[in-house]
Amino acid sequence: MKRILLLSFIFTSLLVSCEDVIDVDLPDQDTRLVVNGLIRVDETEPYVPVEISLSLSSNFFEENVPTSAESVLITYEEIEDNVVINQGTSNLAETSPGSGVYVPDPNFSSDQRIPTTTLDRDYVYTLFIRHQGRLYLAQTKYVRTVPINSVRQGTGSLFGDNETEIIVNYTDQPDVDNYYLFDFGFGEYLVTEDEFYQGQEFEFSFFYEESFEPGTVLDISVMGSDQTFYNYMDQLIEQSGAFQGPFQTPVTTVRGNVFDVTDLDNIDVLDNVDQPEVFPLGYFALVQEEKAQVTIN
Structure with a gap:
């Protein structure tokens, strides 16, 4: 579990414990495709580290199950005045049968890796x-970040001594x-925006609830x-809680x-059919992604 202190604002919660065990009947959820398509780029490397993981959602407290697809493809286009002036394609292949993990196909007739030069x-x-x-579709543009100036260990605490x-x-x-999206390891994430420090x-300060x-x-x-x-990450972090990655099944469904x-007649308009549950x-x-390390004293 994480605890976070931003500047002088401290967020606290009341923890209540009881000894009684309560059995709760949780409703079954519809099985859905889960796409983990967060691609972290190191611009000093020659190629984008493309990896797409697919799984099927499970019920509460159960792990998602890897699933295989018929095909996975990434296209990239540069458009100017509604005209495509540059384009490329990356065909992906499953790393091993049933893994649900897809990377640029190493056996394709041409190199399917995406050079980092395309990011310019x-x-x-x-x-x-x-x-x-x-058929499923998602679109994005590349987003840069800033480097971390420094990371150091502090001596403060929020609720006790067993914190870092x-x-x-x-x-x-x-x-x-x-x-910005910060990754502190151990499934701990934090999002922040620059509204007050542009x-x-x-x-x-970020507090690990352990030493x-x-x-x-x-x-x-x-x-x-x-x-x-x-x-999206703000909602998912809040709902997934501690000790879960951001692409696990949340308590409440968060749409990405x-x-x-499949049934759309115009993929440029993604809400033109009456299918709210599909x-x-x-x-x-x-x-x-920019990285830093800190050694605990």
């Missing part, structure tokens, strides 16, 4: 998934609205985000940017 252009990236006879404070410092890019150096052995190295990263992905377009879960995002 204003491409729209579209993910197509054909699964169990249905990490202080993160970075400088926001001026003259543009920025959104263009400024900013520092905040670490001296010498433990913690990996921390920040990823770029647009407002839509920010809102992946759509079932949708997958998950998200497709292509973001820059």
